[in-house]
Amino acid sequence: MKPTQTKPESAFSSAEHSSAISYVSRTDFDSNTLSAGASSFEAPATTPINNAHRGLSRRKFLLGLGAVTGAQTLLSPLLPSGMISSAFAQTNSPSTIIGKSAGLVVLNDRPINAETPAHMLDDKITSAENMFVRNNGIPPSEIDVNNWVLTIEGESAKQRKQYSLDDLKQKFTHHSYQLTLECGGNGRAEFSPGAKGNQWTTGAVACPKWTGVRLADVLKDVGIKDDAVYIGYYGKDTHISGDASKEAISRGVPIDKALEHENLIAWSMNDADIPIMNGHPLRLVIGGWPASTSGKWLERIVIRDQVHDGAKMAAPAYRVPCEPVAPGSKVAADDMCIIHAMPVKSLITFPKSGESHKQDEAFAVRGHAWAGDKAVSEVHISVDFGQTWQQAKIEKPVNRNAWQHWQSELNFPTKGYFEVWAKATDCDGISQPMILPGWNPKGYLNNACHRVAVQVV
Template sequence: MNPTQRKVAVSPAQVQSALSNDSNIGTSPIVSSSHERRVLSRRRFLLGLGTFGALTGAQTLLAPLLPSGMISSALAQTNSPATIIGKSAGLVVLNDRPINAETPAHMLDDNITKAENMFVRNNGIPPASIDVANWVLTIEGESAKESKQYTLAELKQKFTHHSYQITLECGGNGRAEFSPGAKGNQWTTGAVACPKWTGVRLADVLKDVGIKDDAVYIGYYGKDTHISGDPTKDAISRGVPISKALEDENLIAWAMNDADIPIMNGHPLRLVIGGWPASTSGKWLERIVIRDRVHDGAKMAAPAYRVPCEPVAPGIEVAAEDMCIIHAMPIKSLITYPKSGEIHEKENQFVVRGHAWAGDKVVSDVHISADFGQTWQSASLEKPVNRNAWQHWHSQIQFPNKGYFEVWAKATDSDGVSQPMILPGWNPKGYLNNACHRLAVQVV
């Protein structure tokens, strides 16, 4: 008898653990509810299909169909509890200085992301104190016709309020999959969210100040401080071209899901710019500059938030002048139900659902596969509630056999561009990974 076909007595809990894939690789600093910082070792073991079969006694009928270089998505790991103020304990903390945490895929199943489930991506230290009553936003710059200041109350009184559901995704979401590895937070799939935002249009405020004809870019500055504590350094100061800034859906927002924005997501005021890396949506917003040139703030220069202008071989050094600023995010999808590691009875239909988004474009199709990409079936796809909101999809699968399976999701945008089934082109900072999301299922 082949060793991988031997029957081994295991509990359902062992199978569930072997299939789960919501954690992250490496050592992760944890922020506890008592504000103590401690480091807990996290482990993630990748199980080969043969090893998994030996553990469960299950047939892995489709193992030969995995594309070269890919491994089974069956994973085993330990999870460490973490609590960040205003956030669910289930978020996975990747760093505590600055605080960064991602959301397991199954916690993003809501059509509108709950505030407590939105990921945290900080480049600096949030302001130590926030005085909402005296918070002032300044708009100025070489290409501003004048300089103006607005209190939060004045913004609310002077301009029309708008609410949009806007998808924000970190440019490095999926970085953990790059090989050779890229430095930075090792995001898996959870640095994305699509809550409802309320505020005033960025365009309305910029037009109230006045935009000169030579305007090229806008840039932002927040009240977070540099990780070094040096008051002369900005933690981050990025921006977008003026044409992008003037789109209707971009907001200067004070509310998320009809409540104050969580402290870790920028309370009391932030930019919300959909379709582009979330780093363009500055938090703790206190100043916007209208520039006559490409903004040159912190983390605008290469290699930050830039990719090679032309494809490069994995691991190669890329000169700064050969790096281009990331604009729109690529087509992507996420399976949010069920949680990876489902044990499913063969006789029943397997219900699966999730979200898809496409930067500045619209998602036109979502397909799912249960045979490692051999065949695909169309999923039901909803229209976005507004531009730059993610779109919900759902489908059902009837598995042909018992054994280990993976469900893959692949979205296609309005230009006909689809997600790759494996990691897209390598880049030094590990940006823009939009490979198909995979869900592990044990059919019994």
């Protein structure tokens, strides 16, 4: 039989990607829908990705300011210190990544990274075309599915074994789970002082349905020695430099986490092949932890007798200060700790920020919430910048490490500019902060409340 191959000429559908530039901000905003009087509004670009476009003219800023000043006057005194109105956010150019929605925002084109606007994540199960892209290297140019081999080995493996895709599918029980994957740097754009890296706002998160075999079942088939501490993965992507001797990324998780039932070696997303940009034909899916632990284009797993030391395991990558530090501090590598479970967080997916709404009608709002390895117990909504909160209805997760859906109806006390804020609380009583959490050098783990702008008429 002729091998099945996938050879994308380019991840982009046109040559225009070479100059892909995006501006990002905390909240999506459609300036044309905030109010009829704001049709000329142009929101300031808060975090430029390309130095050639760094900055914003004073004239453009004042145009935007004048367009919304009247609308925000009512509640602006209630804004916490250091915060700007969520009306001041930036629209972005459409993506042209093959297999992905044009609505994704490209943050980087080498390697390719793109996030999903919050309103495009409204589905309970994230569609393949709307799942964000977070790559550290260059995806393999040729994918031979029929000859793809996964190798399991390492100091703490009782034996070295290899599995074809057919071996995995035939030897082990198949499992399907919805699992939340979120980039550790989701929300990085909001930190000040800023941190280097992709300037994610809120859209580096997804919760598709994954199908494959349990990572634990395969590891146990190989045999795990008593001294096992960690597992690490290697994929077939190449280093961004093109140097074949360098790994683009090789991270992992402690052995106890690896053996949890929900972790998969997956070949399917939403009952179809995983998109090329998300790891086809085989990837790890480790729900609830930074998505960087869920290696794509998976070809090797090592069972280690020490903390894995692959690419991007050393500080400062995917680490935060072990103790709180002042913004802008330099932190020694020995004082940085590896990120494990992601923090509690929520997202407003409906309506899109910038909605115009009649005051005499109930206002429907909904979204998702998640909390790393834990469940979310409550979600609250505020329309007065956190002075008062209204509890939303929240559904139970379909399985452990899946996000949970919430919904509510609101009433606005008067006409004018409002912001709807969402705050989730996990099963241990830990809530999202209303403003930025503790600063860290790489801009990880921003779980501040999400907010959307509403013009009540």
